[in-house]
Amino acid sequence: MFNLIPVTAAVIPAVILLVKVYRADRLEKEPPRLIVSLVILGIISTTIAGFLEGLGISFLKSVLTENSLLYNLILYFGIVAVSEEGAKYVLLKKRTWNSPYFNCSFDGVVYSVSVSLGFALWENIAYVLQYGFSTAVVRAVTAVPGHACFGVFMGVWYGAAKRWNNRGEAAKSGYCRKKAFLIPVLMHGAYDFLTTLGGDYISLIWVVFVIILFVLAYNRVRISARNDEYIDYRQYDSFFIK
Secondary structure (H helix, E strand, C coil): CCCHHHHHHHHHHHHHHHHHHHHHCCCCCCCHHHHHHHHHHHHHHHHHHHHHHHHHHHHHHHHCCCCCHHHHHHHHHHHHHHHHHHHHHHHHHHHHCCCCCCCECCHHHHHHHHHHHHHHHHHHHHHHHHHCHHHHHHHHCCHHHHHHHHHHHHHHHHHHHHHHHHCCCHHHHHHHHHHHHHHHHHHHHHHHHHCCCCCHHHHHHHHHHHHHHHHHHHHHHHHHHHCCCECCCCCCCHHHHC
């Protein structure tokens, strides 16, 4: 029988994080309809990522011993992280790159986090329905904020890419777009891969990694929101390309 309580518990963390990032947008709030469409695209991206992961895992099992170190490295960095962050990025760019509302640097963060939390929301519901309420509690403080963090770093570089593009700097825009994809992939891969390694020290390393990731993402949101600019009117701050 369908139970509303665990589903609600699965949804609330994503909604809270999305509202916090949305409210941090100080220059010009994005249309709610656009945000909702991005959340929906994040949900759709779970299907795309799942399909790509299925193909990748089938091939990987045919050439490597399952759960070996190399297998897990390729699985989490090259298949899971690339599939999930790639699906998010493609749909994000498709929906927002030419949008007239994409006129501030911080918009990239709002858009990317919206897609990422749509992904996390749907993934969280699936896990909670399968494993129960306790899963919602654990994922509320790990996986959901994790996807939000990946979205923050994707969005910072995505916003930078749009600004350089608007200034006619195609090479710099391309460089930033690559970082918008690769940095979340590396973070996502490390996040997942560390969970597969046994031992108390590894668990401690994972906890430290997650704390650092959350702190860096929080500070990035705060700094990016504070330094937000209309991308067509002011010179881009070189901070983002260091």
